[in-house]
Amino acid sequence: MARILVTGGAGYIGAHTTHHLLRLGHDVTVADDLSKGYRHNVPDGRLQVLSLHDRPALDALLASARFDAVIHFAASIAVGESVREAEAYFHNNVAGTLNLLAAMRQAGVRKIVFSSTAAVYGDPDSVPIPETAPLRPVSPYGESKLMVETALGWMDRCSGLRHIILRYFNACGADSQAGIGEEHQPETHLIPLLFQAIRTGNPVTVFGDDYATADGTCIRDYIHVCDLASAHAAGLDHLLAGGPSAIFNAGTGEGHSVRQVIEAAERITGEKVPWVIGARRDGDPPELVADSSKLRNQLGWKPAIPDLDDMIASAWDFDSRKHG
């Protein structure tokens, strides 16, 4: 059992990881400013409402318990928004993280699991993408995550802060038994938008069908959010056992096109998804698929829910409960 501070634990991936860690017997405290996350995502008594920009509050929290490690999710996450509000993204994602890292140093917390993103690769030369691929973000969001990765690399070398960096591909699905799932406001992610289209009859827009892929739509590597949670637990175990810093892709290694995701959603729900073809979305690379062999080989991780239909079924279950 370890004492873990989870920043952003009221958000989608953070909440699933928090529930997973509690089930494993860890003692978890969540720090979240509730700007995007939800109080109802955090089990009773675990939430501290605070902003990463509030250094005195961070110091007080870190002084209140001897945390063994921090898992740092809290960040702004919308690629399109980051293009419009670059300064806000660097402020939140970089300045907020530096504040956290300074508070951790002061409190003597020397281990961190950090949420990074496949967006650090930009438009890759080839897929599947290994961790050694060139890092060329094409959005302020991707750049903000890369800046933190770079800082963590130097802090590892210079001050012994050990990190596990997980570069997420496309998180989806839900732990509907635990009552948690994807609830972004506004929703921009494909799978919840497909359900919304089914429920409202308003067609979802497919962002381009003229890419150089088999059916012309973008290909992504969808990973169940509970499998992402278990990747965090594996990274944490590695650090707690005294393992060295490392960077891992977190995806299944399977690619699915937007059209294939729509077909899967129709199979699972038994409903037609109304959709129309629209323009390409800025910053969307044609194909992002992880080479996830490093995570599998070095941390012994394996997805428990590797099948896209099962991922969508869990998301549909959550969505259906939410809509009564």
Ligand code: UDP
């Ligand atoms: N997508 C789409 N229509 C939408 C939302 C998403 O066609 O309304 C596509 C998007 O272009 C991408 C894939 O679905 O190829 C997954 O997008 P999402 O926003 O869910 O995740 P991202 O890849 O941006 O992390």
